[in-house]
Amino acid sequence: MSVVPYKNKEEGKKEQVAEMFNNISHKYDFLNHLLSLGIDIIWRKKAVKLLEKDQPKLILDIATGTGDFAIEALALNPDKIIGVDISEGMLNEGKKKMKKKKLDHIIDLQLGDSEKLLFEDNKFDAVIVSFGVRNFENLEKGLADMFRVLKPGGKTVIVEFSKPKKFPMKQGYNFYFKYILPQIGKLISKDSFAYTYLPESVQVFPDGQNFLNVLEKVGFKNTQCKPLTFGISSIYVGEK
Numbered sequence: 001m002s003v004v005p006y007k008n009k010e011e012g013k014k015e016q017v018a019e020m021f022n023n024i025s026h027k028y029d030f031l032n033h034l035l036s037l038g039i040d041i042i043w044r045k046k047a048v049k050l051l052e053k054d055q056p057k058l059i060l061d062i063a064t065g066t067g068d069f070a071i072e073a074l075a076l077n078p079d080k081i082i083g084v085d086i087s088e089g090m091l092n093e094g095k096k097k098m099k100k101k102k103l104d105h106i107i108d109l110q111l112g113d114s115e116k117l118l119f120e121d122n123k124f125d126a127v128i129v130s131f132g133v134r135n136f137e138n139l140e141k142g143l144a145d146m147f148r149v150l151k152p153g154g155k156t157v158i159v160e161f162s163k164p165k166k167f168p169m170k171q172g173y174n175f176y177f178k179y180i181l182p183q184i185g186k187l188i189s190k191d192s193f194a195y196t197y198l199p200e201s202v203q204v205f206p207d208g209q210n211f212l213n214v215l216e217k218v219g220f221k222n223t224q225c226k227p228l229t230f231g232i233s234s235i236y237v238g239e240k
């Protein structure tokens with residue numbers, strides 16, 4: 001079943017996801033750090049560390065949004081990072097941030113769809129995604145195109161929400177995600193659906209071994225899953 005942000009609209013998931021992120025783009029960074037109490041920053045840092053040994057020079061950050069994962073990936077000392085996203089609103093916020101931080105010469109943000117990447121095969125040393133894959137309209141297609149543009153021997157590192165399995169984290173997390181987060185999200189972003197879509201989309205998204213199965217199906221090998229903070233999020237790694 002596909003969960004969409006605006007159940008009362010007829011557009012497909014991709015259009016709705018782009019519209020939703022356009023709507024919340026001006027509050028996205030603030031809400032992200034507030035709702036996760038800043039833990040999202042630690043998760044991205046941990047994910048980037050998994051590429052330390054590989055020293056990738058050309059990195060693609062899929063569903064880059066406002067570019068936070070791309071900024072973390074600068075710790076790897078790459079020559080260039082290209083970030084792509086389907087939401088112009090998120091990219092505009094990201095571009096402002098890159099300019100302000102004087103990073104626009106190294107981080108290049110572009111409009112682009114993970115399911116139809118406009119890059120040649122085997123181009124990137126690493127392909128990274130944080131909190132993006134859950135929003136793909138067609139997960140398999142998106143992951144397959146990431147595999148296509150990755151160089152043989154290159155790695156993908158993906159961070160995504162997962163579902164804690166153990167008491168009491170499972171219960172506490174469900175309560176927070178279902179009742180608290182949507183209220184704060186609605187109040188600040190003024191979009192009444194975006195932060196209801198978040199827990200709903202996590203609920204139906206394949207996590208853990210199920211996600212590794214999809215990675216393997218599209219060709220990734222040596223796949224690994226590393227749960228973070230009681231399994232609230234997970235890092236997935238795969239090699240081409």
Ligand SMILES: C[S@@+](CC[C@H](N)C(=O)[O-])C[C@H]1O[C@@H](n2cnc3c(N)ncnc32)[C@H](O)[C@@H]1O
Binds near residue numbers: 062068069113
């Ligand atoms: C939750 S944000 C994550 C942004 C950023 N990676 C971060 O960690 O803050 C998800 C992003 O995925 C983008 N997105 C969803 N589907 C996409 C697709 N098919 N191709 C590219 N970007 C996509 C959305 O527009 C949105 O900006």
